Amino acid sequence: MDKFLLNINKHCRGENKEDAPQTSGGGVTKRKCRKYDDSYLDFGFTMTDVNNEERPQCVLCLKVLAPECMLPSKLKRHLETNHRNMEGKPRDFFTRKLKELKQQKGTFSQQVSIPSNALLASYKVAYRVAKCKKPHTITEQLILPAAVDLVNIMIGESAGKLLSKVPLSNNTISRRILHMAEDLNDQLIEKIKGVAAG
Numbered sequence: 001m002d003k004f005l006l007n008i009n010k011h012c013r014g015e016n017k018e019d020a021p022q023t024s025g026g027g028v029t030k031r032k033c034r035k036y037d038d039s040y041l042d043f044g045f046t047m048t049d050v051n052n053e054e055r056p057q058c059v060l061c062l063k064v065l066a067p068e069c070m071l072p073s074k075l076k077r078h079l080e081t082n083h084r085n086m087e088g089k090p091r092d093f094f095t096r097k098l099k100e101l102k103q104q105k106g107t108f109s110q111q112v113s114i115p116s117n118a119l120l121a122s123y124k125v126a127y128r129v130a131k132c133k134k135p136h137t138i139t140e141q142l143i144l145p146a147a148v149d150l151v152n153i154m155i156g157e158s159a160g161k162l163l164s165k166v167p168l169s170n171n172t173i174s175r176r177i178l179h180m181a182e183d184l185n186d187q188l189i190e191k192i193k194g195v196a197a198g
């Protein structure tokens with residue numbers, strides 16, 4: 001479970017990390033904007049937009065590199081050092097990876113619109129409900145209203161309003177529980193594979 005939550009956290013944080021180093025200093029730094037070229041996909045790179053700036057993104061590890069790295073030599077080096085076994089793969093392979101990435105981005109942006117702490121809270125509650133073997137509807141019916149009451153009285157109404165940001169509807173909770181069960185299943189299979197191989 002902890003490993004799973006850690007993963008969600010990483011996903012959520014990973015989103016904002018990319019644009020952080022960009023906003024340094026107030027001066028007008030004129031950097032030459034290198035343009036993405038379609039041939040860069042041969043090195044496993046696509047292009048992503050960060051603060052209206054084109055930046056190379058690896059389709060294998062999803063890492064977003066600095067705009068300065070928008071050069072065949074730099075991109076090639078990333079592939080060589082990080083994905084040695086993928087070197088020399090046909091373009092079709094990278095095209096397929098790119099397609100997967102785009103699909104992921106689609107589902108990802110839906111998730112990211114929920115603040116990361118609210119998402120984590122939602123999973124924590126779902127986990128408790130599943131652990132106690134209670135029906136998932138208890139969250140919407142009882143847990144959330146009770147939590148809002150508690151917080152309103154003990155802390156203040158602004159804190160109570162904050163709780164409404166935590167996605168806890170019946171459907172959401174049932175989805176979370178299913179998601180966690182699937183993840184557990186995957187982890188178990190990986191472990192069994194590891195034992196069988198080792």
Ligand SMILES: [Zn+2]
Nearest residue numbers: 058060061082
């Ligand atoms: Zn990479």
